[in-house]
Amino acid sequence: MTPPPARRSRRTGGGSAAPRLALPRRGSVRRSQMITTYGVGSLIAVDNESFIVSGIDDAHRSWSLDEAPIIHEHRLARVLGVNHFRLPPASEDTSKDGVRVRRFPLWHSCPSCQSLQHIRDFNPPAGKNVCTDCDDEPLVPSRFVVACEDGHLDDFPYWKWLHRKNREEGATGRCGGQMGMRFSGRSASLRSVIISCTCGVPEVSMEGAFRRSALTDLGVRCEGRRPWLEGAPAEFCTQAPRTLQRGSSAVWQPVLKSALSIPPWSDGLADKLSEHWEALRSYSSRMEIEIYLKGAFRGDDSVSVDAVMELLEAEREEDPAQESDSDAGATSRYQALRRQEYERLCSGNALRDKGREEQFICEPPVSDPTVLDPFGVGRPMLVKRLREVRALKAFTRIADPESGSEGHEAALSLTPTDWLPAMEVRGEGVFVRLDENRLDDWAESIAVAARVERMRTNHERMLRERATDPAEVPDSPATPRMVLLHTLAHVLINEWSLDAGYPAAALRERLYTDATMAGFLIYTATSDSAGSLGGVVAQGEPDRLAEALRSALRRAAWCSADPLCIEAGSSGIGGANRAACHACAMLPETSCEHNNILLDRALLVGTPEDPSVGFFERILTG
Incomplete structure (x- = not known):
């Protein structure tokens, strides 16, 4: 990490790997922290000094490709309107350059x-x-x-x-x-x-x-x-x-957007085509594409015409260009991206059908899933291999990214760039889906709707207070289905952190909740030593999953802060929670997609006055 020069040098790097300027070094951080903790615009303390991380306007010149490689994730890049992503440069003693910083405060x-x-x-x-x-x-x-x-x-x-x-x-x-x-x-x-x-x-x-x-x-x-x-x-x-x-x-606070690599984008072919998309999109016939590929990939038989045609067709179906640039349009694009992942997680992608380059392997368990029927849980899917790209889109101050609109997001650069800083992580996970018919029947309860409506009202008030334009305030995602799945994912992560040996901070949730989706993915996508060890996939076997769910629900039925916790009319930021606190349902911030809001364990286990509010009430009383 290096502060900017006092004045510009007359010579430029010319694309060489050597640093352009002999700038003093000021400490080091992990690459992942440059996305999640010390990204552009953040303050970082080094010894007795303080710096602010500079923007990325000139980073494409100072970051050498061997230390800051390009990352490709086609679906996420299309949604964010960029061509590719860059991994922040290594900050070792042998590195040639680093992330620029500026002294602040002055x-x-x-x-x-x-x-x-x-x-x-x-x-x-x-x-x-x-x-x-x-x-x-x-x-x-x-x-x-x-x-x-x-x-x-x-x-x-x-x-x-x-x-x-x-x-x-x-x-x-x-x-x-x-x-x-x-x-x-x-x-x-x-x-x-x-x-x-x-x-x-x-x-x-x-x-x-x-x-x-x-x-x-x-x-x-x-x-x-x-x-x-x-x-x-x-x-x-x-x-x-x-x-x-x-x-x-x-x-x-970072504004992070992420996507899983799923077929047909997960076998590495899209990376090879990264420099050829504009040309390939201009062709309409198979013959034109075949002629272009023969010239561009002479002697490379791994790039087949059929595979390229499949990618182009998938891109046309996923094209977000028709969506508006408003907050609502952006939310719609991200939701479409999630829906594609949900469909792939439901259908699976067996290892026996794919090669070694495949980045997404998702299979059903071999054992009988009927043991999960009393829980209203369908057949789980074991995600034995996954790749996630997390990109730093922008950042916010004071207002948290979850409740702030895009109008409050501060840009990473003075002029728009065709790339964003990102990190690539690989891991494993378990996909859990609830019975939608049973969910709908439970959500029709007046008591359930009343609990969630209070959370939704508080959340929407918080969104209105922090919106730049009151006319474009995004709707709160709080619904009985969403709050239930969100809280269930939290208590299951807490349970697995005790049973599977993973720290809760090494597990993450990925929610799939709307009128057509009812599931969540718990996975270990982390770049440290708590990565892919096989322990999470093993928890997805039906017998072990049923045991974990029963234990997690029993723990959720009692909190050390009860009766204050279970009787809370509202809690958390802006009153967007009900019965949820750090002793029962909350997770480390890195594990939750919604900053620990929109949680209510009463929707899982019920309340002492009305046990029927709980979706799993029969499990606890049976």
């Missing part, structure tokens, strides 16, 4: 002389972060930053905070004094952080800086700054700025 304090000012006023040597007046004492980056829900980020306005009651009406400019920051040590609260100035104004603490209207009351508005984008002009912004801790998770 306001620092010196713990020795207690001076608080812009870093340039400390006059540190190039590449260093020290106070020259205090024998090179390391400076401390500001603990506080200012952000808004449109993704803008700026330094905290210390001068305005200190002088808020000591400026003449209409006065402009600074007081000319030297600001300082000290800690009284009386407590660990913001009241102990004292800001002062030599101009003689009374000292003030940072207490109250995190109130929602604290900065607005001072007349501070969002300046529309985007420090992660070099040369980006300030944008006009009407959002209210908020004070945040520099290390808070609210400062940066």
